[in-house]
Amino acid sequence: MNRLHVDWTACDGRGLCAELLPELLVEDEWGYPAPRGEMSVPPALEPAARQAVDRCPALALKLTRVSAGRAPGSS
Ligand code: SF4
Numbered sequence: 451m452n453r454l455h456v457d458w459t460a461c462d463g464r465g466l467c468a469e470l471l472p473e474l475l476v477e478d479e480w481g482y483p484a485p486r487g488e489m490s491v492p493p494a495l496e497p498a499a500r501q502a503v504d505r506c507p508a509l510a511l512k513l514t515r516v517s518a519g520r521a522p523g524s525s
Pocket residue numbers: 456460461462463464465466467468481482483505506507508509510511
């Protein structure tokens with residue numbers, strides 16, 4: 451499974467990703483995307499997630515592979 455990562459230093463807060471991925475992101479009051487949860491991308495949302503990555507004008511989004519059975523950050 452992939453996980454969506456936002457580079458907050460690059461994001462310019464136009465909110466496009468929150469429009470494309472409302473299941474994972476909500477736009478905050480300043481237009482920046484706020485995660486709804488841990489940002490794991492279920493298979494059904496992969497196409498929308500890839501579209502959000504491709505269309506981010508600031509190149510601030512990327513998908514990273516998460517090993518099955520391990521939570522991100524666990525040791
Ligand atoms: S599309 Fe990119 S620049 Fe726009 S809010 Fe999302 S992460 Fe930030």
